[in-house]
Amino acid sequence: MPIKLPSNLPAFDVLTREGVMVMPEDAAEHQDIRPLKIGLLNLMPKKIQTENQFARLIGATPLQIDFRLIRMSEHETKNTAAEHMAEFYRPFQEIKDEKFDGLIITGAPIEHLPFEEVTYWDELKEVMDWTQTNVHMTFGVCWGGMAMAYHFHGLEKHMLPHKAFGCFRHQNLSPASPYLRGFSDDFVIPVSRWTEMRQSEIDGIPELSTLLGSEEVGPCLIEDTDHRALYIFNHFEYDSGTLKEEYDRDVSNGTPINVPMNYYPGDDPSMTPQNRWRSHGHLLYGNWVSEMYLTTPFDQSLIGQSSTDLRK
Numbered sequence: 001m002p003i004k005l006p007s008n009l010p011a012f013d014v015l016t017r018e019g020v021m022v023m024p025e026d027a028a029e030h031q032d033i034r035p036l037k038i039g040l041l042n043l044m045p046k047k048i049q050t051e052n053q054f055a056r057l058i059g060a061t062p063l064q065i066d067f068r069l070i071r072m073s074e075h076e077t078k079n080t081a082a083e084h085m086a087e088f089y090r091p092f093q094e095i096k097d098e099k100f101d102g103l104i105i106t107g108a109p110i111e112h113l114p115f116e117e118v119t120y121w122d123e124l125k126e127v128m129d130w131t132q133t134n135v136h137m138t139f140g141v142c143w144g145g146m147a148m149a150y151h152f153h154g155l156e157k158h159m160l161p162h163k164a165f166g167c168f169r170h171q172n173l174s175p176a177s178p179y180l181r182g183f184s185d186d187f188v189i190p191v192s193r194w195t196e197m198r199q200s201e202i203d204g205i206p207e208l209s210t211l212l213g214s215e216e217v218g219p220c221l222i223e224d225t226d227h228r229a230l231y232i233f234n235h236f237e238y239d240s241g242t243l244k245e246e247y248d249r250d251v252s253n254g255t256p257i258n259v260p261m262n263y264y265p266g267d268d269p270s271m272t273p274q275n276r277w278r279s280h281g282h283l284l285y286g287n288w289v290s291e292m293y294l295t296t297p298f299d300q301s302l303i304g305q306s307s308t309d310l311r312k
Contacts, residue, residue: 010052011048034298036066036101037068037098037102038104039068039095040068040069041070041104041106042069042106043072043108044106044107044108052239054104054106057281060282060286068090071089072123073091096130097134099303099304101136101292101296102138103131104139104141105141108144109143110143128152134303136292136295136297139230140232141237142234145222149202149222155197159194160196163258164191165258166260167260167276168214168216168262169215169216170212170234171214172184172185174209178287179221179223179288180212183283183284188277189212189277190234190242190243191233192238193234196233198218198219207227208222209222209223210222212232220232236281239275243263247260
């Protein structure tokens with residue numbers, strides 16, 4: 001089944017060219033099934049690139065996905081055309097009475113700020129609390145995952161002495177997890193962050209379990225059973241050239257930055273990087289969508305109630 005997108009959203013043409021099944025909204029309305037309604041709270045500056053990345057991953061399952069784009073109500077982006085935002089995004093305050101099967105909260109390039117100093121922190125806290133009554137399953141990505149871990153459990157993010165930047169080997173720490181079906185024991189994930197969450201502090205919270213981790217860059221994927229959430233601190237969604245774009249930008253701006261580790265062949269920036277994480281990215285998000293489908297109620301009004309896991 002396809003992912004349902006507006007036919008004039010840039011991701012529609014991008015995914016169609018890549019062979020991802022997409023369906024315009026008018027055609028989807030004639031199918032006699034209930035699609036999974038998944039929201040993307042997009043906090044990244046490059047909105048269209050981020051839309052494409054996540055739509056690609058959640059659109060690769062056999063299920064029909066109703067993909068909704070959400071923004072913070074008062075925060076105005078400087079990197080995406082106002083016309084695009086007005087046409088495709090709805091502010092949180094307009095959708096907070098709705099129910100969602102899933103919500104992805106992206107990262108944001110504001111790691112250096114304490115959470116409370118982020119201009120939209122109060123509304124983001126409202127969003128995170130809202131997920132407990134109006135969203136069946138939530139996926140916090142990079143800074144978004146750290147924000148959720150801080151809000152729900154008081155876990156602090158810690159500044160790194162140097163940016164963790166490149167492709168790092170990770171280990172499958174919980175092979176029996178339904179979110180890791182089909183995962184290898186050892187694999188590569190792109191990493192791009194100045195902060196970390198510490199495993200010793202995660203271990204002190206019984207409701208949290210680490211599913212993926214790295215000896216070099218620490219915990220990666222955390223399951224929060226009490227809040228029906230996953231937190232991932234690294235970037236399975238990245239395109240092949242995303243790290244290159246970040247590296248080239250910093251070099252152009254004169255910002256001190258190391259060549260992303262284990263990314264270019266021979267660590268040579270003149271070479272074309274190879275994507276070594278795509279298959280595991282599709283596995284993880286496909287497994288997340290599958291678990292959502294298996295456990296969310298058919299009656300969306302029941303989402304957020306304690307009995308919404310249909311397998312119990």
